[in-house]
Amino acid sequence: MKLKDKVAIVTGASKGIGKSIAIRYAEEGATVVLASRSEDLLASIASRIQDSGGRALALTVDVRRPESLEAVVRKTASEFGRLDIMINNAGISMVHPSEDLKPEDWQRALETDLFGVFYGCQSAARQMLSQASGGCIINISSMYGIIAAPMRAAYCASKAGANMLTKLLACEWAAKNIRVNAIAPGYIRTELVQGIIDKGMLPVGAIQKRTPQGRIGEVDDLLGIAVLLASDESSFMTGAVIPVDGGWSAYGYL
Template sequence: MSLFDLTGRVAVITGTSRGIGRELAHGFADAGAIVVGCARSFERAEATAAELRDKGHETLAVLADVTRPEDCEALIQSAVRRYGRLDILVCNAGVNVKKKAIDFSPAEFDTVIGGNLRAYFLCAQAAARQFLKQGKGGAIVMNSSNASVAAFEDLTPYCAAKGGIDMLVRGLASEWGPHGIRVNAFNPGYTNHSMTKRGQSYLSEAAREIVERTPLRRMAEMREMVGPAVFLASDAESFVTGTILLADGGWCAQ
């Protein structure tokens, strides 16, 4: 359907080396976008890019640590130098530490807040500067979490970071809307991806409870996050901004 067609649009996606980010890279490329992906490991970012090229897609891999403002700016400008413009930014790269709040060190807290809320702000800021130069608006999509709405045990700083991202979306949408820049988020629930696999011992104990508490009675698959993200980046949402789209199987509806 043409409303969801991204043909020729230049999309920067952060954290494309694995997990949901890798799925988003494939999904956006399949929808016609030129994907500029990044990771803290160039080899891993390039591995995803190679997969896209094997499918006949134009793409570029960039080394970037999105907690660093200079890397965020360089990432955006890499896309502009290669392809002449920027149309879409997808903030996806993130970090989590599962631990009792009482036991969090200041450094661990800074890592979680910095790798999520701060990184998203820095990337959005760099993208908005380019959008303003181009004078044609743009779309920013943020991968948040239903942890922004519901509290989860041993994830308090992560919940705080994701809650901050939701408010960041609303604030930036209000501020940048007059310039035609749309800012939205999709908020996954429990998903079978690399971040959950690293907590496999926890999930193996809790998986049954999670499934039983989810109205759709299962966890999401990573590919199921492609639709919400593409929708929010596409012309189908041309009058949608400041929106938080829960993609959590109904968890937060209860």
């Protein structure tokens, strides 16, 4: 129970990585606010957590709108008295030749993957600054915020921006007892990614070959670090961008 009595918000908790982090946090004793766009999916995950004896609340949010994130943080604070952990996980991916990328698509990706992270940090910090206990923020970025991948201009630029925001805000708020860190995953086998693999649309063999550990990541590979960063055991860690990618971003040979 490493997160006993903590209150956490997880954005993008309706599926994939966010859903798994939310369930794991509840297992570790946290009260979890599941925030995403899909009310039905969120409600069923909240019920699952409650049925196992945990505490969960489902709230809809659009991370592109600062007032929407602000409302989620306010509701969390009014229901549970505070906010200890903010996971800015919601994101979209976009693969397209840069010369033809439409301004509206570029904008949509940046609004979700970069602006959404900033608004999430901002709203969380406003609450955490009002608490003596401070809090911790974890941004889920990507290895593609560290190294470049063709045809992913909006995604790479957003994730690199999220990594820089992580460092900048960590420095800005360190003295105020707020820690800000990022997890930068490599390819992770979520239901969505498995679906793409099943349709033969992801070159799994080439990805495995390019990865020093020789495999695609599983969602479980992210949960340990997500718990560690949220717990008091990482109390001197802030401003860190941690790749969890089987060595992909470290590798620079042939």
